[in-house]
Amino acid sequence: MAKVLMKGNEAMAEAAIQAGCQAFFGYPITPQSEIPEYFSRELPPRGGLFLQAESEMAAMNMVMGASAAGGRVMTSTSGPGFCLKLEALAAMTLTRLPAVIVVVMRSGPAFGTMKAAQEDYRMCGNGGYRVVTMAPSDVQEAAAMVYEAFDIADQYRNPVVILADGMIGQMMGSVDFDRMPPRRENLPAKDWALRGSDSRGGKAQAILFPVGTAHYIEKNIAETELYPALIANETRVESIGVEDADIVLAAYGTASRMCRAAMETLKGELKLGLIRPKTLWPFPYEAFEAVNPKCKAIICPEINIMGQMIDDVKIAAAGRWPVSHVGDSRTDFLTPDAIVEKVRQVWKEVNA
């Protein structure tokens, strides 16, 4: 398949189908609605199931059931719907049920603003669980991440979240489906799936919320086995010019694209590096070890107020460099110009 021009949302849906997604359960919400629309059009003729649920909550619980039955399944939403899916996401991490959840982030609730945002960072693993959270910054990468996410979910029996934002979902971009990551081989058989006890020679299978000691055993297995394996094997990052940078920018998704524009503008003025986490969890703390010791500051542009990823950046910086946030202004969301302005301001401060 040659390169095609596609909307980010549609590219993610197509990638999922090519990855063998058997069922999609969704609910309309801007700016992700092209995902359920694409599945409803494409999945049934290609042998899969599309079902529009009565709510985001129901969709996620259908995903949970379909995953428990052994299916390769997915849902998608935006921030307001993601809140409603979190209870089931937590339940699926505890019962080790794989699935892919695409979150196309926006800023407002309900009838509020639907502009792109990066405000759901803390929902992807706050609480007593962690999920691999991938953050694409262009259409090709969005498709590739969704494609690989199904294998990661199945390999570790843990849900995977794709944390895109409204810009990634809505932008048109070229995508080449021949350039998807290799399919992982030897994925574990889903012998735990609910297919009736006759499928196991009469042995019944129960997927229970563990209670008492069993609960803490499950938590301990996650802490000592699952999460270390994910951290060791699935952490992704892109670093540009951090070894000799005067200032390092740390950003993901659309904010990282704005960083590239700001870097172009400031070329010749000062040396800027970029650390772009491709996985927000596991967070690429190690990437900050390569930063120039003489670097003066780290700036963390995010499409939000106050910053969310900045907490992880501060942990990575470990006091070696001052870390500051730049984000939405009084009039609009983050822009490349705002990053340029912030860089100049910080540069002035650190040299004062």
Added chain:
Amino acid sequence: MSTPLNHRPHSLNDSPFTFCPGCSHGIIVQLVTSVIDEMGIGGDTVCVGCVGCGGYLPWFMNTDTICSLHGRAPANATGIKRIQPDKVVFTYQGDGDLASIGTAEIVHAAHRGEKITTIFVNNTTYGMTGGQMAPTTLVGQKTTTSPYGRDAAHCGKPIRVCEMLSAIDGAAFLERVAVDSPANVRKAKKAIRRAFECQLQGKGFALVEVLAACPTNWGMTPVEAVGRIRSEMIPYYPLGNFRDFE
């Protein structure tokens, strides 16, 4: 030589029930698992639990089973059934679970005509959390969150689930039964069997509402509680079939 008249259904495992003395759940679970045994479908059955006293069922089942979140059993069951259409999928839900937090899920599962079976246990209270007011709590009934008695002007009248679902085309089988007497227990078993047959024949959504006693939270003896099903519940929740299939 004596012959046992009854035995533990094969579809139950060896775990002892955790239900209170006089609780109807024991009878209802026995009926459901006996029907599964008699129909010979245990090896293909997936039980979906709820949250509440009935939520313990997955721990007792000797079939495939899963716990669901509060009110979401029909959504879980939908996901399972859509991936494994040849399996027999049933939910077992109480009134707080199904008729309060889970109204959207049960209405839409029925509306889509999901080929699942729902056993709905109505005991007019939240049992597990200690006897709070349920959507099915009768007017005037005192609970821990309606200490002066349910006031219809303040929080509405109790929901009649079978009547509500009767307005939905996708519901292929709806029946309300009670487990207050041997005769009614036999009728309940017949309805439960019919509800599973509805699924096996691919007719659509099937639900059996079972009027049940909760002596612990009603503050009654088991015998008094069974009497209350008859004297107070059945007059408001009439027994009978609301929807059947050919």
